[in-house]
Amino acid sequence: MDQFLTDADVRVLGALIEKQITTPDNYPLSLNALVSACNQSSNRQPVVSYGEETVLAAITRLRRASLVRGIQRIDSRVTKYEHTAGDTLDISEQEIAVLSVLMLRGPNTVGELRTRTERLATFESLPEIESTLTALIEREKEPWVVRLPRKAGQKEVRYAHVLSGEVAVDSSDSATTAISATVSPVDDRVAVLEQTVSELRSEVADIRRHLEEFRKQFE
Numbered sequence: 001m002d003q004f005l006t007d008a009d010v011r012v013l014g015a016l017i018e019k020q021i022t023t024p025d026n027y028p029l030s031l032n033a034l035v036s037a038c039n040q041s042s043n044r045q046p047v048v049s050y051g052e053e054t055v056l057a058a059i060t061r062l063r064r065a066s067l068v069r070g071i072q073r074i075d076s077r078v079t080k081y082e083h084t085a086g087d088t089l090d091i092s093e094q095e096i097a098v099l100s101v102l103m104l105r106g107p108n109t110v111g112e113l114r115t116r117t118e119r120l121a122t123f124e125s126l127p128e129i130e131s132t133l134t135a136l137i138e139r140e141k142e143p144w145v146v147r148l149p150r151k152a153g154q155k156e157v158r159y160a161h162v163l164s165g166e167v168a169v170d171s172s173d174s175a176t177t178a179i180s181a182t183v184s185p186v187d188d189r190v191a192v193l194e195q196t197v198s199e200l201r202s203e204v205a206d207i208r209r210h211l212e213e214f215r216k217q218f219e
């Protein structure tokens with residue numbers, strides 16, 4: 001990955017990964033469904049309240065990074081979205097399961113990851129989780145996960161993703177991103193406009209295709 005993702009990018013990508021596995025019948029996701037997936041109060045840390053503009057802007061950035069693509073079927077005018085992280089990042093099923101939990105739920109211990117990845121991938125033991133974490137930490141190009149320093153009173157080490165920058169632990173023991181890509185409101189609006197233009201072009205192409213098929217019936 002050539003650059004850090006924003007927090008919104010991470011939430012959108014993590015939600016798509018999760019829903020592909022847990023609700024395959026409803027996947028890919030429409031914009032409304034994706035907004036709901038990002039904002040749900042369960043299995044999310046922190047809980048957010050993103051609007052459509054924020055999610056659309058994140059989709060645009062993720063599409064540029066080849067991590068998300070839009071799909072518009074002939075029988076529907078609604079564009080739906082799916083992630084392409086598996087192919088783009090060349091990541092295993094177990095690695096993407098662990099990464100998605102860290103993306104959606106913040107820093108986790110090995111035990112928490114074992115429990116929270118049950119619906120996403122099969123892990124036979126805690127050492128298998130640890131092995132997957134090690135692979136994400138010791139990647140050849142750059143780490144996607146880091147081991148957080150153990151603080152006084154903590155019994156277990158926690159792990160966090162670094163897709164949106166380095167992670168710092170403050171005095172209250174809550175992990176926050178220290179380096180994160182910043183996006184101004186203007187950037188968000190431009191990204192939304194670009195997304196809208198792209199979808200309108202797709203709709204026009206679809207209409208033209210239908211018109212051509214209709215004309216051929218009378219030739």
